[in-house]
Amino acid sequence: MADQMQLNNISENNFEQCLKCSICTVYCPVSAVNPAYPGPKQSGPDGERYRLKDPKFFNEALKMCLNCKRCEVACPSGVNVGDIIQKARMNNPHKPKLRDMMLANTDFVGSMATMVAPITNFALGLGVSKAVLHSVMKIDKHRTFPAYASQKFETWFKKNAAADQDKYSKHVSYFHGCYVNYNFPQLGKDLVKIMNACGYGVHLLDKEKCCGTALIANGMYDQAKRQGETNMESMRSAIAKGRTVVTTSSTCTFTMRDEYTHLLEVDNHDVRDHLTLATRFLFQLLDDGKIKLAFRDDYKKRVAYHTACHMERMGWAIYSTSLLKMIPGLDLVMLESQCCGISGTYGFKRENYETSQKIGDSLFNAIAEADVEAVTTDCETCKWQIEMSTGTPVLNPISIIADALDVEKTIELNKNR
Amino acid sequence: MKFNTVIMGGGLSGLTCGIALAKAGQKVAVVATGQSSLHFGSGSLDLLGYDAQGAVVTNPVEAIKALPESHPYNKVGDVAAAAAQAQTLLAEAGIKVNGRATANHNRLTPIGAVKPAWLTLDEYLTFDGDKLQCKKVALMNIIGYLDFPTKFIAEGLRKMDVEVEVKPITLHELNEARKSPTEMRATNIAKVLGNEELVMHLAAEINSKAGDADMVLLPAVLGIKNDALAQLLKEQVRVPMHFVATIPPSVPGTRMQALLRKRFEALGGTFLNGDRAVKGTFAGSMLKSIETEKLEGTKLEAENFVLATGSFMGRGLVSDYEKVYEPVLGLDVDYIADRTQWTRDNVFEAQPYMEFGVKTDAQLHTVKDGKVLANVYAVGQVLSGNNKVKLASGEGVDMLTAITVANNIIKK
Ligand code: SF4
Ligand code: SF4
Numbered sequence: 037m038a039d040q041m042q043l044n045n046i047s048e049n050n051f052e053q054c055l056k057c058s059i060c061t062v063y064c065p066v067s068a069v070n071p072a073y074p075g076p077k078q079s080g081p082d083g084e085r086y087r088l089k090d091p092k093f094f095n096e097a098l099k100m101c102l103n104c105k106r107c108e109v110a111c112p113s114g115v116n117v118g119d120i121i122q123k124a125r126m127n128n129p130h131k132p133k134l135r136d137m138m139l140a141n142t143d144f145v146g147s148m149a150t151m152v153a154p155i156t157n158f159a160l161g162l163g164v165s166k167a168v169l170h171s172v173m174k175i176d177k178h179r180t181f182p183a184y185a186s187q188k189f190e191t192w193f194k195k196n197a198a199a200d201q202d203k204y205s206k207h208v209s210y211f212h213g214c215y216v217n218y219n220f221p222q223l224g225k226d227l228v229k230i231m232n233a234c235g236y237g238v239h240l241l242d243k244e245k246c247c248g249t250a251l252i253a254n255g256m257y258d259q260a261k262r263q264g265e266t267n268m269e270s271m272r273s274a275i276a277k278g279r280t281v282v283t284t285s286s287t288c289t290f291t292m293r294d295e296y297t298h299l300l301e302v303d304n305h306d307v308r309d310h311l312t313l314a315t316r317f318l319f320q321l322l323d324d325g326k327i328k329l330a331f332r333d334d335y336k337k338r339v340a341y342h343t344a345c346h347m348e349r350m351g352w353a354i355y356s357t358s359l360l361k362m363i364p365g366l367d368l369v370m371l372e373s374q375c376c377g378i379s380g381t382y383g384f385k386r387e388n389y390e391t392s393q394k395i396g397d398s399l400f401n402a403i404a405e406a407d408v409e410a411v412t413t414d415c416e417t418c419k420w421q422i423e424m425s426t427g428t429p430v431l432n433p434i435s436i437i438a439d440a441l442d443v444e445k446t447i448e449l450n451k452n453r
Numbered sequence: 454m455k456f457n458t459v460i461m462g463g464g465l466s467g468l469t470c471g472i473a474l475a476k477a478g479q480k481v482a483v484v485a486t487g488q489s490s491l492h493f494g495s496g497s498l499d500l501l502g503y504d505a506q507g508a509v510v511t512n513p514v515e516a517i518k519a520l521p522e523s524h525p526y527n528k529v530g531d532v533a534a535a536a537a538q539a540q541t542l543l544a545e546a547g548i549k550v551n552g553r554a555t556a557n558h559n560r561l562t563p564i565g566a567v568k569p570a571w572l573t574l575d576e577y578l579t580f581d582g583d584k585l586q587c588k589k590v591a592l593m594n595i596i597g598y599l600d601f602p603t604k605f606i607a608e609g610l611r612k613m614d615v616e617v618e619v620k621p622i623t624l625h626e627l628n629e630a631r632k633s634p635t636e637m638r639a640t641n642i643a644k645v646l647g648n649e650e651l652v653m654h655l656a657a658e659i660n661s662k663a664g665d666a667d668m669v670l671l672p673a674v675l676g677i678k679n680d681a682l683a684q685l686l687k688e689q690v691r692v693p694m695h696f697v698a699t700i701p702p703s704v705p706g707t708r709m710q711a712l713l714r715k716r717f718e719a720l721g722g723t724f725l726n727g728d729r730a731v732k733g734t735f736a737g738s739m740l741k742s743i744e745t746e747k748l749e750g751t752k753l754e755a756e757n758f759v760l761a762t763g764s765f766m767g768r769g770l771v772s773d774y775e776k777v778y779e780p781v782l783g784l785d786v787d788y789i790a791d792r793t794q795w796t797r798d799n800v801f802e803a804q805p806y807m808e809f810g811v812k813t814d815a816q817l818h819t820v821k822d823g824k825v826l827a828n829v830y831a832v833g834q835v836l837s838g839n840n841k842v843k844l845a846s847g848e849g850v851d852m853l854t855a856i857t858v859a860n861n862i863i864k865k
Binding site: 055057058059061062063067068069071072073074075077078082108109110111112113114309319320323348349350351352354355358370372373 | 454486487488489490492493629630631632633635636638640641644645701702707711715718723725726727728745746747748749750751766767768
């Protein structure tokens with residue numbers, strides 16, 4: 037009898053494991069504040085049953101999904117609810133608007149803006165240009181744009197750091213991402229400082245393209261796939277040299293490790309295990325006794341850790357927080373894990389601004405109550421949203437570690453390892 | 454990563470055990486696979502509702518003594534003491550419950566049936582015997598909310614000799630929420646009603662519709678984070694008001710899950726949300742470490758391990774066409790070898806598979822390939838010998854076995 041039975045799940049995304057328990061709906065940040073959204077169960081497994089019969093059952097409301105994956109984390113049956121929804125969107129492509137193309141092409145727009153950073157920053161802050169963005173481009177006028185740095189990280193690295201890196205005996209490659217390159221090179225510099233102190237040389241990839249998170253969210257799948265393939269190629273050649281590829285963004289990491297295969301069909305099976313978040317890389321080295329860190333005695337700060345959605349999905353917050361807890365002068369408050377509402381480019385769109393802020397409200401209140409000097413999180417878009425909405429500065433855990441690090445002592449500790 | 458104890462499972466049993474251990478100063482990690490069955494909770498906890506013959510139990514502590522030897526309560530030792538410890542643990546987590554282990558009270562189910570219960574959240578309807586302390590009930594429901602079948606509930610209430618009037622109520626904000634009928638769920642309504650101002654509006658609406666009723670009953674759609682808003686509403690309604698459980702997802706269950714997790718983390722516990730233990734490394738009869746799906750390359754090492762992965766639904770147990778097995782560590786499972794004996798055709802009969810579960814010794818140590826594992830315990834629904842549906846004993850087994858194991862570990 038048994039050999040005639042289907043023993044294993046044969047559907048994509050564990051679709052057929054759905055028990056209809058509705059637990060996912062409890063944790064969807066959108067359905068809680070926007071009643072026009074049908075919610076994860078309906079948009080995901082329930083709707084999929086109809087869509088499998090006839091694609092015309094596709095519902096435009098699926099675009100309201102943030103792709104935060106909190107439904108997947110909550111589902112006790114392992115259904116990839118968010119992936120089902122994103123796949124359905126991919127099968128019903130729409131032509132992206134100019135605004136969406138602009139928001140999605142973080143690297144192209146980034147390089148244009150960096151060239152003229154003071155003007156861009158000034159212009160993005162101006163009432164007039166915000167009004168144009170709001171009405172013509174439908175980018176919400178309440179948004180503050182992340183400032184563009186006057187010197188790209190890559191430029192800084194080539195001028196100031198690259199030449200020194202070969203003197204180390206161990207090496208990593210760094211996927212810095214658009215945000216470090218165009219908006220916040222300091223984070224990249226912080227990583228180089230830590231890795232060098234631990235005896236690791238840092239290298240850029242042969243060719244780095246935006247990971248594609250924003251392209252996926254804005255329906256530009258072909259471009260995302262092309263960029264993904266370029267990134268995988270570059271990483272393969274770094275891995276061939278025996279290097280791990282580290283990042284400082286949870287979202288870039290999640291996209292390249294998981295969304296590439298789940299959504300874009302970009303083959304990453306030989307790269308995935310060698311691509312990791314810098315905090316995880318450091319923690320594992322420490323845990324295995326391969327490196328040591330020393331911290332300054334005079335470092336004192338009270339900060340709150342915010343678990344970004346994709347960090348929650350990866351299950352890796354433990355690495356960042358365990359590292360942070362090693363800093364003697366750091367008073368770390370754990371915030372309840374919940375969505376900040378920005379979800380990449382989602383919150384920038386005028387039609388989403390209100391939903392986006394409503395979603396974040398509960399987190400913003402928790403931050404206010406925590407009474408901290410700074411918030412720390414592994415995601416850069418959360419940083420924009422939290423800084424804009426609460427006025428509390430937001431730091432990547434890597435920046436906190438770099439700041440608290442006793443560089444001389446750390447170099448000494450790792451000299452002969 | 455090193456811990457004193459690693460617990461697999463983040464529901465009621467896993468968190469109870471985690472809190473008890475963390476409170477005793479242990480460094481504890483909980484690996485939670487998705488959200489737990491607390492989300493189907495009724496706002497009440499069962500200790501023992503019915504005996505093995507199906508008769509209603511009035512004094513659970515007494516009736517437990519008559520359970521068959523295979524029942525996990527026989528490994529708890531002092532049931533009354535463990536029950537008291539459980540109640541304290543809930544209170545310290547901010548979960549206010551009423552009830553006694555020596556005297557069940559009654560509650561109303563979402564379909565209007567009367568059932569015995571051990572503990573019930575403070576704002577929820579309970580009664581002794583089959584008498585409500587009122588003459589006329591205004592049974593209110595929010596327009597468009599479908600998980601509260603008022604017709605059945607009214608019928609159930611009328612059997613207790615009270616007059617019942619069903620009253621639809623609404624607010625502008627609740628009408629808005631109806632735009633997506635599938636999302637008009639108790640938990641989403643609780644989020645919509647998540648501030649004091651709206652609760653005041655709701656109180657005004659209830660007061661205006663209560664007429665001459667001397668008791669108001671409302672579906673459990675308030676207070677997803679804690680009981681503050683539910684208590685506020687109670688104060689503002691001019692006659693005694695109580696909540697009645699709804700069809701899941703459950704607001705009181707979601708709240709309990711959140712408060713227990715919060716308490717565990719406040720005690721220094723590490724909660725790995727949405728991860729899954731996938732395998733263990735043994736040295737003789739000792740488990741050295743486990744690995745999880747997401748923390749690839751990182752072993753969770755500990756002196757003791759607790760399996761709190763639940764029954765079939767939580768995938769603590771898995772069945773295929775030939776066998777029932779424990780998927781993480783491959784522990785020995787008590788089950789009937791003959792596949793045809795797993796179920797009975799009449800769904801309302803006690804189903805034999807409900808009693809399947811991992812084998813344990815008197816201290817709740819698990820067994821693998823016939824050998825007792827000295828540092829691996831099991832708690833809650835993954836244990837064999839308990840039919841929680843037939844006995845109405847789910848939460849009691851979860852909490853009491855968890856507390857017993859925590860005490861056994863601390864005593865070591
Ligand atoms: S997707 Fe998962 S959480 Fe949602 S209804 Fe199905 S089984 Fe439940
Ligand atoms: S991915 Fe996020 S926004 Fe989308 S359905 Fe799931 S929980 Fe809701």
